[in-house]
Amino acid sequence: MFYRDGIVYRSSLLDGFDGIVHGFTSREGGVSTISHLASLNLTRNLGDTDGNVTANLGIFARAVSGDTMDASSLVTAHQIHSVRIRTVGPENRGEGSLRECGEDCDGFVTDRQGVMPVVRTADCVPILLCGTKADGSFVVAAVHAGWRGSAGGIAGAAVERMCELGCLRDTVKAAVGTHIRECCYEVRQDFIDAVSEMRDPGFAARHIRKSGSDGKYRADLCGMNVEILNGAGVDDSRIDISPFCTACDPDRFFSHRASGGKRGTMGAGIAIAGTGPADGCP
Ligand SMILES: [Zn+2]
Secondary structure (H helix, E strand, C coil): CCCEECCEEHHHHHHCCCEEEEEECCCCCCCCCCCCCCCCCCCCCCCCCCCHHHHHHHHHHHHCCCCCHHHHHEEECCCCCCEEEEECCHHHHECCCCCCCCCCCCEEECEEECEEEEEEECEEEEEEEEEEECCCEEEEEEEEEHHHHHHHCHHHHHHHHHHCCEECHCCCEEECEEEECCCCCCCCCCHHHHHHHCCHHHHHHHHECCCCCCEEEEHHHHEEEHHHHCCCCCCCEEECCCCCCCCCCCCCCCHHHHCCCCCCCCEEEEEEECCCCCCCCC
């Protein structure tokens, strides 16, 4: 179940991992004042000052971590709607927050303390994952899944990478954050064709349907990701889903569709608690 804690939304499912911090933000609680970015915009070059975005990243990090981390612990990347996942560690701290981004990607995995992978969205699906190794230590992941990433299976790619790091598959739990839901995600035939080609026509038919009274097709990104996670061994009992829709509630959430593209971005971050190694000796 998702619940609100100050400016952060958390998943009670992920709270079950003692020693993990995680959270999803809305557009509330930041310092940006330009109307389409107000107030917790986390991306540069959308019209905000660098100072505002840096301040917002600090607010985000402190809120998600319960004041144990700041912007210097974050790692973000330029997202490219791929299925590319990067394994990161303390050496990546500050990428995209206090210094240049590293390599482009749409997801991160880590088994190290003191670094918080963050994905940014405004209608796309943010997914945070956690699982444990045989020795009880943690592996976490953050994923950005637009329709290309959802149909391409980035959520499953994240689970595979977690397992490569030693995570036990049957321990993995996933929290699917607030995104544009089927109610508001109208699509056309070209979208159905693209999803069919990327995955298969059956997958497209299961998640794109005429669900309203207007006879128009709508896509269910959440359903796509749940099917992908199920296929990677994460069953429904280990998946938590935000009940909200970005486009239904654009005053509370940044929504690309509802705003016509003029909007900021929200963040989703997860980290293994602890300070990790000191800077300079990762
Ligand atoms: Zn909606």
